Amino acid sequence: MAVKTLADAAPDEVRFAELRRRMPGVSQKMLSVTLRSLTRDGLVSRRVEPTVPPRVFYRLTALGLSLEAVLAGLRTWAEDHMAEIDRANEATDQEADDEG
Secondary structure, three states: OHHHHHHHHOOOOEEHHHHHHHOOOOOHHHHHHHHHHHHHOOOEEEEEEOOOOOEEEEEEOHHHHOHHHHHHHHHHHHHHHHHHHHHHHHHHHHHHHHHO
């Protein structure tokens, strides 16, 4: 989700607080951990302005931007197969209810 949000903003940078606003339901800690991991992997660059408090900006690197097409394909696949996935979930839930 962070990669998609940053890709939507590309090539601009996005502040941490703005990323949080664009990703409802994601905790500050989870977003921070995710961004740290993506930065470590070379998918995201991080820039800090030495203000009080510090302003932290993120953007996708060229490597990170190369994921956009892959993620778009995955999103399309998920949308195309959502009904099948929902049916499989319902069947599994029903089996669990029948056994319980």
